[in-house]
Amino acid sequence: MGSLADLTRGGLLYGGDYNPEQWSREIWRQDVAAMREAGVTLVTVGVFSWALLEPERDRFELAWMDEVLDLLHAGGIAVDLATPTASPPPWLALEDPETLPTDASGHRLHHGSRTHYCPSSSTYRERAQIITQVIAERWVSHPAVVLWHVNNELGTTCWCPRCGRAFRGWLERRYGTVEAVNEAWGTTVWSQRYTSWEQISPPLRAPYLLHPGLTLDYRRFTSDALRELYRSERAVIRAVDPARPVTTNFMGFFAGVDYRSWAGEIDVISDDSYPDPADPDAPSQAALTHDLMRSLAGGPWLLMEQATSAVSWRGHNVPKTTARMRQDALRAVAHGADGVLSFQWRASPTGPERFHSAMLPHAGTDTRVHRAVQELGRDLRALSAMAGTDVHAEVAILFDWSSWWAAEEPAVPSDRLRVLPQLRAWYRPLWEAGIGVDVVDPHADLARYRLVLAPQLYLLDDEAVTNLRGYLARGGCLALGPFSAVADGNARVRTGGFPVPFADLLDASGEEWWPLPEGGAGLVPDAVGPTSLGTGHAETWAERLRLHGPGAVCELRFEGGDLDGEPALVRSRDGGLHYLATMPDAALLKRWLLGLLARRGIGPAHRVPAVPDGVEVAQRGPFTLVINHRPTEVDVPLSTPHLDVLEDVEHVDHVHLSPGGSIVLRKALP
Numbered sequence: 113m114g115s116l117a118d119l120t121r122g123g124l125l126y127g128g129d130y131n132p133e134q135w136s137r138e139i140w141r142q143d144v145a146a147m148r149e150a151g152v153t154l155v156t157v158g159v160f161s162w163a164l165l166e167p168e169r170d171r172f173e174l175a176w177m178d179e180v181l182d183l184l185h186a187g188g189i190a191v192d193l194a195t196p197t198a199s200p201p202p203w204l205a206l207e208d209p210e211t212l213p214t215d216a217s218g219h220r221l222h223h224g225s226r227t228h229y230c231p232s233s234s235t236y237r238e239r240a241q242i243i244t245q246v247i248a249e250r251w252v253s254h255p256a257v258v259l260w261h262v263n264n265e266l267g268t269t270c271w272c273p274r275c276g277r278a279f280r281g282w283l284e285r286r287y288g289t290v291e292a293v294n295e296a297w298g299t300t301v302w303s304q305r306y307t308s309w310e311q312i313s314p315p316l317r318a319p320y321l322l323h324p325g326l327t328l329d330y331r332r333f334t335s336d337a338l339r340e341l342y343r344s345e346r347a348v349i350r351a352v353d354p355a356r357p358v359t360t361n362f363m364g365f366f367a368g369v370d371y372r373s374w375a376g377e378i379d380v381i382s383d384d385s386y387p388d389p390a391d392p393d394a395p396s397q398a399a400l401t402h403d404l405m406r407s408l409a410g411g412p413w414l415l416m417e418q419a420t421s422a423v424s425w426r427g428h429n430v431p432k433t434t435a436r437m438r439q440d441a442l443r444a445v446a447h448g449a450d451g452v453l454s455f456q457w458r459a460s461p462t463g464p465e466r467f468h469s470a471m472l473p474h475a476g477t478d479t480r481v482h483r484a485v486q487e488l489g490r491d492l493r494a495l496s497a498m499a500g501t502d503v504h505a506e507v508a509i510l511f512d513w514s515s516w517w518a519a520e521e522p523a524v525p526s527d528r529l530r531v532l533p534q535l536r537a538w539y540r541p542l543w544e545a546g547i548g549v550d551v552v553d554p555h556a557d558l559a560r561y562r563l564v565l566a567p568q569l570y571l572l573d574d575e576a577v578t579n580l581r582g583y584l585a586r587g588g589c590l591a592l593g594p595f596s597a598v599a600d601g602n603a604r605v606r607t608g609g610f611p612v613p614f615a616d617l618l619d620a621s622g623e624e625w626w627p628l629p630e631g632g633a634g635l636v637p638d639a640v641g642p643t644s645l646g647t648g649h650a651e652t653w654a655e656r657l658r659l660h661g662p663g664a665v666c667e668l669r670f671e672g673g674d675l676d677g678e679p680a681l682v683r684s685r686d687g688g689l690h691y692l693a694t695m696p697d698a699a700l701l702k703r704w705l706l707g708l709l710a711r712r713g714i715g716p717a718h719r720v721p722a723v724p725d726g727v728e729v730a731q732r733g734p735f736t737l738v739i740n741h742r743p744t745e746v747d748v749p750l751s752t753p754h755l756d757v758l759e760d761v762e763h764v765d766h767v768h769l770s771p772g773g774s775i776v777l778r779k780a781l782p
């Protein structure tokens with residue numbers, strides 16, 4: 113079976129979504145010529161072409177696609193050929209309205225947009241398989257096709273009666289009996305005990321809060337149902353073509369699907385990334401998402417979609433400067449992407465995305481954006497040796513979809529303690545220091561990590577607890593953030609002093625969550641602990657903890673407010689387990705995390721001795737990416753001579769960057 117490595121023998125991939133069905137033959141020719149000029153090597157074709165490939169049931173019009181593929185091939189451009197199943201044609205919706213999804217109020221949605229499919233509709237699935245079969249058979253031997261692309265951003269949640277039926281089947285396979293479901297969810301609360309399968313529905317809108325056991329399992333079910341759609345199309349492709357890899361594009365930290373449970377079935381992990389140029393935190397957030405993708409892939413992944421400039425789906429769509437576009441692309445590569453593709457090649461004059469940027473704007477080739485696109489093509493060619501290289505990470509951040517889902521149900525102590533903001537807050541200091549980080553499953557083998565961080569891991573099932581305790585027993589170091597290890601695998605709160613599964617190792621435990629009133633609380637180093645952490649502030653969250661015995665070392669205490677003098681940060685005496693029962697200000701959080709790195713002897717793999725503020729550094733294999741986010745020039749020190757890979761010059765002890773500039777260095781041979 114093929115993999116990304118088969119596609120990147122010639123270097124990094126470059127290109128975008130290509131929607132030739134929107135254009136005339138004359139334009140196709142111009143497109144291929146302009147793609148060649150821009151250094152494009154791979155385009156995704158066919159994502160939204162169902163209505164053109166099959167204008168009516170079982171009548172297929174495929175010749176136009178033959179022509180497109182031939183033209184691309186003649187131009188030396190490879191194709192990621194998509195199944196068009198993300199947007200069924202209007203005739204299918206009218207022929208069988210049950211192919212359409214239903215919302216949480218039980219109302220069926222209409223066609224006229226895209227992603228209007230119910231994952232449980234047998235008609236939808238059957239028609240999706242048929243069009244997939246037609247496509248696979250027609251183009252299996254086409255020399256342009258190097259990758260198959262199933263659907264697009266699979267992610268529709270549906271609450272229809274069919275999904276209800278499928279959900280009950282899913283529950284039956286998981287739990288066996290209705291009694292076991294009652295037991296797992298704890299339905300004695302609010303008189304919700306079920307006495308037959310038929311009584312269980314999707315979590316449709318109800319007068320008041322829904323049962324968190326039901327909503328969690330419905331999310332798990334939906335993720336599995338969508339994975340089943342992926343699998344069913346992949347099976348059709350595999351039967352026709354056992355060789356080429358199959359992908360489907362992810363959406364980063366997307367809440368609708370547990371990508372980790374999908375990853376093993378996807379030959380090329382690919383992601384769509386749209387960092388907001390107006391958000392100062394976007395570069396670090398994008399880097400974290402890239403690290404998630406690399407971790408899901410266990411190596412290189414593919415940036416399937418990004419924007420060359422503005423998107424059109426935010427309220428106010430700030431464009432990317434040329435420098436920003438280059439930064440975003442190079443960052444993805446530095447975090448393990450083996451290709452950069454954009455949505456889309458040529459800007460659409462019609463449709464909802466008529467104002468979305470493209471590689472070739474409405475204004476044509478003689479434009480800033482298109483020149484930047486050509487330059488990026490040249491840069492990526494010069495960086496071809498980066499393809500296939502590794503990112504070395506000694507730090508793992510634990511992240512789990514079930515935990516995310518369960519933590520963000522309503523009616524928790526505070527809706528201000530959110531999973532992604534916590535993850536991002538802990539990641540940011542590591543990103544600023546240019547430290548390699550993997551984003552991993554709490555069930556994963558953690559032996560290779562010197563430090564494991566769990567910024568917010570609310571739900572932790574018994575296997576994961578055993579795994580983490582085993583990691584600690586073998587000398588690992590685990591830092592748990594606030595409100596972690598609270599619930600078991602069924603989202604049932606673990607009873608006892610928290611963090612219940614680790615309190616014995618900590619020799620301390622908590623008894624009350626304490627969201628802070630206006631003004632928050634101070635944080636001060638404990639008198640007997642190391643004072644290097646300094647003082648700080650907690651605005652949002654606290655917990656009431658108690659130290660039990662000499663096994664616990666208190667490093668920070670709350671100052672002022674209701675918890676004055678109580679522990680805020682505790683570690684086990686052996687330094688293995690750390691429990692931070694609050695959300696400190698960014699500066700204190702950074703000092704603490706950098707202190708943990710120092711204690712564990714973890715340093716960056718790059719050779720930038722002190723990364724200046726406002727400078728981003730990322731290391732991939734022997735390559736160092738340096739980005740200057742400052743509005744002014746900056747000198748970045750180097751501890752060893754480096755070669756500037758793009759400019760082909762040597763930098764001995766420092767490198768100079770213009771405002772917004774990014775460079776890729778490689779350690780010079782002695």
Ligand code: GLA
Pocket residue numbers: 264265384386417423424425455465468
């Ligand atoms: C998604 C989709 C694309 C396009 C872009 C626009 O990623 O997959 O079809 O709509 O968003 O940003």
Ligand code: ZN
Pocket residue numbers: 213214230231232233270271272273274275276
């Ligand atoms: Zn449905």
